[in-house]
Amino acid sequence: MTTTIAKKGMNLTVKNIQAFYGESKAVKGVSIDFPANKITALIGPSGCGKSTLVRCLNRMHEEGSSASVRGKVLLNEENIYGADVDPVSVRRTIGMVFQKPNPFPTMSILDNVLAGPRLSGDRAHATRKHAEQALRDVGLWAEVKHKLNRPAADLSGGQQQRLCIARAIALEPEVLLMDEPCSALDPISTQRIEELVLRLKKRFTIVMVTHNLQQAQRVADRTAFMLDGELIEVAATSNLFNKPKDSRTKKYVTGQFG
Amino acid sequence: MAKTTSITNTSSRALSVAREWSADATLRLVLQVFAIALMAIIVGFFVQLALMAAPVISSMGVAGFLFDNNWDVAHEIFGAWPLVVGTVITSVIALIIGVPVAVSAAIYITEFAPARLRSTLALLLDLLAAIPSVVYGLWGVFVLIPTLKPIERWVASTFDFVPFIGGAVNGPNYFVAGLILAIMIIPIVSAISREVLSTVPLAEKEAALALGATRIEVIRLAVLPHSAAGIVSAVMLGLGRAIGETIAVTLVIGNAAIIGQSIFSQGYTLAAVVANEFGEAEPGSVHSAALIAAGVVLFILTFIVNATARVLIMRRTVKRVSVADKVVA
Numbered sequence: 001m002t003t004t005i006a007k008k009g010m011n012l013t014v015k016n017i018q019a020f021y022g023e024s025k026a027v028k029g030v031s032i033d034f035p036a037n038k039i040t041a042l043i044g045p046s047g048c049g050k051s052t053l054v055r056c057l058n059r060m061h062e063e064g065s066s067a068s069v070r071g072k073v074l075l076n077e078e079n080i081y082g083a084d085v086d087p088v089s090v091r092r093t094i095g096m097v098f099q100k101p102n103p104f105p106t107m108s109i110l111d112n113v114l115a116g117p118r119l120s121g122d123r124a125h126a127t128r129k130h131a132e133q134a135l136r137d138v139g140l141w142a143e144v145k146h147k148l149n150r151p152a153a154d155l156s157g158g159q160q161q162r163l164c165i166a167r168a169i170a171l172e173p174e175v176l177l178m179d180e181p182c183s184a185l186d187p188i189s190t191q192r193i194e195e196l197v198l199r200l201k202k203r204f205t206i207v208m209v210t211h212n213l214q215q216a217q218r219v220a221d222r223t224a225f226m227l228d229g230e231l232i233e234v235a236a237t238s239n240l241f242n243k244p245k246d247s248r249t250k251k252y253v254t255g256q257f258g
Numbered sequence: 259m260a261k262t263t264s265i266t267n268t269s270s271r272a273l274s275v276a277r278e279w280s281a282d283a284t285l286r287l288v289l290q291v292f293a294i295a296l297m298a299i300i301v302g303f304f305v306q307l308a309l310m311a312a313p314v315i316s317s318m319g320v321a322g323f324l325f326d327n328n329w330d331v332a333h334e335i336f337g338a339w340p341l342v343v344g345t346v347i348t349s350v351i352a353l354i355i356g357v358p359v360a361v362s363a364a365i366y367i368t369e370f371a372p373a374r375l376r377s378t379l380a381l382l383l384d385l386l387a388a389i390p391s392v393v394y395g396l397w398g399v400f401v402l403i404p405t406l407k408p409i410e411r412w413v414a415s416t417f418d419f420v421p422f423i424g425g426a427v428n429g430p431n432y433f434v435a436g437l438i439l440a441i442m443i444i445p446i447v448s449a450i451s452r453e454v455l456s457t458v459p460l461a462e463k464e465a466a467l468a469l470g471a472t473r474i475e476v477i478r479l480a481v482l483p484h485s486a487a488g489i490v491s492a493v494m495l496g497l498g499r500a501i502g503e504t505i506a507v508t509l510v511i512g513n514a515a516i517i518g519q520s521i522f523s524q525g526y527t528l529a530a531v532v533a534n535e536f537g538e539a540e541p542g543s544v545h546s547a548a549l550i551a552a553g554v555v556l557f558i559l560t561f562i563v564n565a566t567a568r569v570l571i572m573r574r575t576v577k578r579v580s581v582a583d584k585v586v587a
Contacts, residue, residue: 092470103465
């Protein structure tokens with residue numbers, strides 16, 4: 001076995017998570033494992049609760065007004081919903097990339113990458129060198145090295161999304177959550193992100209929500225199918241697509257609904 | 259052959275349609291007329307005022323009117339410097355006290371307050387704006403001045419060594435006027451700030467949250483950069499109101515056309531002098547010209563303040579970007 005300097009991702013275990021918007025239940029008791037250094041794709045029709053589930057994994061869901069969560073999420077055996085756990089520290093350990101690229105638009109490219117380490121007071125990582133590394137990791141360095149001081153809003157959508165990934169990994173998280181990271185991007189940008197995700201799984205545990213079934217097949221080691229707030233089936237990606245156990249999964253992956 | 263004819267017909271009809279007045283063009287023209295009319299009104303207004311103010315300029319000169327520290331109606335000497343200074347002092351006090359309160363209230367209401375409390379608080383703040391300014395003035399005269407006087411005396415004697423604080427305390431003074439103005443500008447500054455703060459995209463706030471930002475850091479990272487320019491505009495509008503406020507100020511400032519020694523001295527402002535003396539000034543006299551000139555100065559003052567704010571906003575944006583790099587390197 002080769003030794004890597006990079007950190008290894010951690011296992012994420014979800015135990016009977018329920019997520020509410022006021023009274024209505026968007027996630028109805030889901031239990032699932034996200035193994036370390038694997039890419040797990042979450043698929044399912046719109047409104048099935050996959051985005052909500054992913055937002056429960058770094059305690060973002062509870063930030064919404066009248067939103068609440070019940071259940072456990074274990075990060076290497078530690079419950080991130082434990083009474084003495086600070087959601088802020090959870091979000092530093094479990095990074096997130098959103099559907100729409102959301103860099104801080106007036107902030108420079110460099111400052112965007114370093115926003116996380118600076119927030120956590122991590123001086124060792126709030127350096128130009130560390131930013132360069134993060135930008136190299138996402139394959140953006142060559143494109144931006146001569147304009148690190150330009151506002152992030154100057155970049156194209158695909159570049160902005162890679163900048164957001166660089167910003168998330170600059171915090172050296174254990175887990176990277178990606179909520180439809182390519183849905184706002186063109187096919188070439190999408191391909192670059194997919195290649196990037198495949199590289200990043202060596203260092204992080206990745207959970208990726210996607211609407212694109214081909215994308216799940218291209219990148220995911222495991223795929224989970226959700227419907228109406230419930231987890232219907234989770235399996236190795238090729239098994240889920242080729243030998244689905246549940247008839248609803250079969251209907252969805254063969255394009256009969258959704 | 260038949261085909262060719264029909265093509266010719268179609269294209270000629272298309273051309274004639276293009277030549278006709280379209281609704282868009284009409285709308286464009288109407289809007290253009292209004293926009294030009296608006297500019298014409300502002301320019302015309304300024305020119306008219308300047309013409310009416312001419313007599314005092316010919317007797318005092320522009321510099322004399324602006325910078326002579328002598329407003330003596332009986333001797334027809336009109337140096338407006340004490341009024342300019344009074345206007346600036348009271349407005350600055352109003353901003354120093356009012357803006358932090360207004361912006362904090364806006365941030366609290368948009369970012370922290372529970373949903374139910376939100377609308378109540380906003381309503382109460384808006385109601386402050388509905389109180390007529392004369393009521394503020396009367397409240398200042400009968401409540402604020404007597405209540406504050408002992409406190410002002412204590413501050414003046416304790417912080418005697420601080421410039422513009424120590425010394426004699428007058429009942430009506432710059433500070434009381436500034437405080438009243440602060441209360442009067444809070445609703446507008448707060449309402450506009452609230453409006454601006456609520457337009458911050460959720461995506462940017464979530465970006466900060468997902469990086470492990472606390473609520474305060476979300477405000478610093480995502481909310482304020484996005485709304486800084488809007489908040490500055492809100493402050494400018496508040497400043498506009500403070501500079502131009504007349505009746506409340508005239509009731510609590512003492513109406514003495516001198517430059518006071520401290521913020522607890524009585525003074526005068528440009529707007530207050532116009533309101534107080536216009537009744538006595540004979541039409542066409544140098545006195546009335548002087549009052550109109552005071553109005554022109556108010557006009558220009560607001561203009562300068564606005565322009566400065568805009569320049570500041572632009573420079574800030576550029577600076578933020580370049581400084582950040584140096585910190586890292």
